[in-house]
Amino acid sequence: MKLPEHVTICEVGTRDGFQIEPDFIPTERKIEVVNLLSDAGVPRIEVTSFVHPKVVPALRDAEAVMAGIRRRPGTRYAALVPNDKGAVRAVDAGVDAIHTVLSASESHNLANVNMTIAASIEKLRAVMRVAERARVAVGCGISTSFGCPFEGEVPIARLESVVRRLVDIGARAIGLADTTGMANPRQVGRALEHLMARFPGLEWTLHTHDTRAMAIPNILAAMECGVTHFDSSIGGLGGCPFAPGASGNVCSEDLVHCLGAMGVETGIDLDRLIAASRRVQEIVGRPLPGQIVKAGKFTRRYPLPDGVAARLPGTGA
Ligand code: COA
Ligand code: ZN
Numbered sequence: 001m002k003l004p005e006h007v008t009i010c011e012v013g014t015r016d017g018f019q020i021e022p023d024f025i026p027t028e029r030k031i032e033v034v035n036l037l038s039d040a041g042v043p044r045i046e047v048t049s050f051v052h053p054k055v056v057p058a059l060r061d062a063e064a065v066m067a068g069i070r071r072r073p074g075t076r077y078a079a080l081v082p083n084d085k086g087a088v089r090a091v092d093a094g095v096d097a098i099h100t101v102l103s104a105s106e107s108h109n110l111a112n113v114n115m116t117i118a119a120s121i122e123k124l125r126a127v128m129r130v131a132e133r134a135r136v137a138v139g140c141g142i143s144t145s146f147g148c149p150f151e152g153e154v155p156i157a158r159l160e161s162v163v164r165r166l167v168d169i170g171a172r173a174i175g176l177a178d179t180t181g182m183a184n185p186r187q188v189g190r191a192l193e194h195l196m197a198r199f200p201g202l203e204w205t206l207h208t209h210d211t212r213a214m215a216i217p218n219i220l221a222a223m224e225c226g227v228t229h230f231d232s233s234i235g236g237l238g239g240c241p242f243a244p245g246a247s248g249n250v251c252s253e254d255l256v257h258c259l260g261a262m263g264v265e266t267g268i269d270l271d272r273l274i275a276a277s278r279r280v281q282e283i284v285g286r287p288l289p290g291q292i293v294k295a296g297k298f299t300r301r302y303p304l305p306d307g308v309a310a311r312l313p314g315t316g317a
Contacts, residue, residue, distance in 0.1 A: 001220070001224065001262075002223075002224050003223050003224075003262060003263075003264055004223060004226070004228045004264060005264065005265060006228065006264065006265040006266070006267075007223070007228045007229065007230060007259060007264055007265075007266055008043055008044060008228060008229045008230075008266075009042060009043065009044065009230055009231075009232055009252065009255065009256065009266050009268060010043075010044035010045070010046055010078070010205065010229065010230070010231045010232075011037050011042045011044065011045045011046065011231075011232065011233070011234060011252055012046040012207070012231045012232070012233050012238065012249060013033070013037075013233035013234035013235065013237040013238065013249070013252065013280065014030055014033055014034055014037075014045070014046070014047055014048060014065075014234075015046045015047065015048050015049050015059070015079070015080055016046070016231075016233055016237070016238040016239070016240075016249055017233050017234070017235075017237025017238045017239075017248070017249070018030060018048075018058055018059065018237070019049065019056050019058050019059050019240075019241060020058070020238070020239040020240070020241050020246075021058055021237075021284060023284075023285075024057070024058060025058070025283060025284070027061045027064045027065055027068065028068075029283050030048070030061070030065045031065055031068040031069050032279070032283075033234070033276065033279070033280055033283065034047055034065070034069045034077075035069060035070050036272070036275070036276035036279060037234065037273075037276055038069070038070060038071075038072040038075050039072070039272060039276075040268055040269045040272035040273045040276055041074075041075075041267050041268045041269050041272070042075060042252075042268055042273075043074065043075060043076065043266075043267060043268075044075065044076045044078065044097075045075060045076070045077055045078065046078045046079065046080060046099055046231070047062075047065060047066060047069065047077050047078065047079055047095075048061075048062040048065050048066065048079050048080075049062060049079055049080035049081065049086070050062050050079055050080070050081045050085075050086035050087070050089040050090045050093070051080070051081070051082055051086060056241065062079065062089070062090075062093065063089065063092075063093050066079070066093035066094055066095065067093065067094075076096045076097055076137070077094075077095055077096050077097070078095055078096060078097035078098065078099050078137075078139070079093070079095045079098065079099065080099045080100075080101055080141075081098055081099070081100060081101070081127060082100070082101050082102075082112075082113045082120070082123065083113075083123040083124075083126070083127065084123060084126035084127050084129075084130055086127075087126070087127040087130040087131060088130055090136075091130060091131070091134040091136060095136060096136060096137065097136055097137040097138065097139060098127065098130075098131050098136055098137070098138050098139075099138075099139045099140075099141055099175070100124050100127055100138065100139070100140045100141060101113065101141050101143060102117060102120040102121070102124065102140075102141075102142065102143070102162070103117070103142065103143040103144045103148070103179075104142050104143070104144050104145050104148070104154045104158055104159050104162045105144045105148035105150065105151045105154055105158075106151075107148060107150040107151055108143055108144045108148050108149070108150060108151075108179070108242070108243060109143075111150070111242045111243070112143065112240065112242040112243070117162065117165075121165050121166075121169060124140065124166070124169060125169045128169055128170045128171075132170075137173070138170075138171065138172075138173065139173040139174075139175055139203075139205065140166045140171040140173065140174055140175065141174075141175035141177050141205075141207060142159065142162055142163070142166070142174065142175065142176055142177060143177045143179045143240070143243075144177070144179050144180075144243070145159055145176040145177055145178060145179075145183075145191070146159075146176070146178050146182055146183035146187055146188065146191065147178070147180065147182025147183060148179075148180075148182075149179075149180045149182075149243050149244050149245055149246075153182070156190065156191050156194050156195075159176070159191060159195070160194065160195060160198065163195055163199060164199075167199060167202070171202075172201075172202060172203065173202065173203040173204075173205065174195075174199075174202055174203070174204055174205070175204075175205035175206070175207050175229075175231065176191070176192075176195075176204065176205070176206055176207065177207035177208075177231075178206075178207065178208050178209055178215075178218065179209060179240050179243050179246060180209060180211055180240070180243050180244075180245050180246045180247075181208070181209040181210060181211025181212045181214060181215065181246075181247065182211075182212070183208075183214065183218055184214055184217075184218070185214065185217045185218050185220065185221035186221070188206070188218045188221045188222055188225075189221040189222070189224065189225055192204065192221075192222055192225040192227060193225055196225060196226065203229060204222075204227045204229065205227070205229035205230065205231060206218065206219060206222045206227055206229070206230050206231070207230075207231040207249070208230070208231070208232075208249060208250045209238060209239070209246065209247060209248065209249055209250070210236060210247070210248055210249065210250050210251070210289065211245065211246065211247045211248075215249070215250035216250060216254070216255065216258055219250065219255065223264075230250075230255065231249065231250075232249055232250045232251065232252040232255045232256075233248060233249030233250065233251065233252055234251075234252045234253070234273070234276055234277050234280050235248075235251060235252075235253075235277040235280045235281060235284075235288030235289070235290045235293070236248040236249065236250070236251035236252075236254070236288050236289035236290045237249065237280065237284070237288060247289075248288070248289050251277075251288070251289060251290035251291070251292075252273060252277070252290075253270065253273045253274050253277050253290055253292050253293065254290050254291050254292050256268050256270050256273055257270060257292045257297060257298070261298055270297070274292060274293060277290055277293050278293060281293070
């Protein structure tokens with residue numbers, strides 16, 4: 001396998017995950033989780049979103065969360081925004097980076113942000129200006145990049161046209177999001193090969209959901225293409241409220257464990273990440289989909305069953 005030595009993880013659980021939690025997570029608990037993730041050495045955190053508070057009431061405390069977190073040097077704190085109003089709020093709240101959102105499919109874009117793709121592009125043009133003035137980085141995410149729950153498979157040509165429109169308004173970092181876990185590894189590989197050849201020099205991120213258990217295989221396919229940025233979610237929280245059938249992102253600690261086992265560095269302290277995931281389970285009050293919290297790391301060993309030790313060849317028994 002052709003794997004990079006190092007990948008950069010962006011934790012999105014407190015945004016993609018907390019946005020869809022049925023019970024409001026108290027602001028203090030959100031701050032606590034962001035701080036635990038920082039302490040684990042996570043290099044990028046999408047802390048919250050600056051969207052309409054009536055549309056996503058779970059994140060209506062975005063300003064208070066940004067104001068309350070401890071800023072670890074070395075971690076980049078970002079927030080998701082759909083328009084310039086959100087960008088101004090995010091900049092005022094002191095984000096290091098803005099992550100924008102629009103979809104590759106018209107129906108999901110309308111359902112999610114109440115605009116056509118063309119109208120979204122105009123809003124994002126204004127977002128780019130706000131970000132430039134404030135000198136904050138921008139990453140442009142594309143929801144339903146590979147498949148849309150309303151329209152089905154998204155052809156590569158359509159995805160390419162959305163990437164081109166983003167590049168035309170100044171995007172230099174593009175996130176391809178598989179919003180409802182429809183993509184498969186071969187499709188991800190083909191799309192990335194196609195796009196990376198046409199748009200050299202961009203920073204590519206893959207944002208996966210494990211809805212159909214293809215998230216880590218898709219990440220492996222993207223790494224083989226040279227992608228080194230991935231979004232993931234603590235415990236496997238996550239899901240878009242405006243995409244039917246959406247479920248959790250790839251689980252951060254499962255991904256970091258898998259990468260570590262293969263010798264790919266993330267700079268993240270896996271034990272602290274696992275501890276953070278346990279705390280998040282307490283906060284949301286239910287077990288989360290992550291596997292490593294249940295199984296332990298691959299280095300876990302169990303005591304031998306009765307009588308087996310004495311019968312092991314070569315032990316002198
Ligand atoms: N934050 C807070 N308020 C906002 C806002 C933002 N980012 N953007 C717009 N508003 C306010 C406007 O000021 C206006 O307020 P007013 O009625 O008091 O004048 C009102 O919302 C309507 O503005 P409009 O531009 O017509 O927005 P809309 O009602 O068409 O909603 C979005 C568009 C994008 C703001 C809304 O659909 C949204 O927040 N979507 C986010 C969805 C999301 O987070 N999905 C999950 C992540 S993938
Ligand atoms: Zn998502």
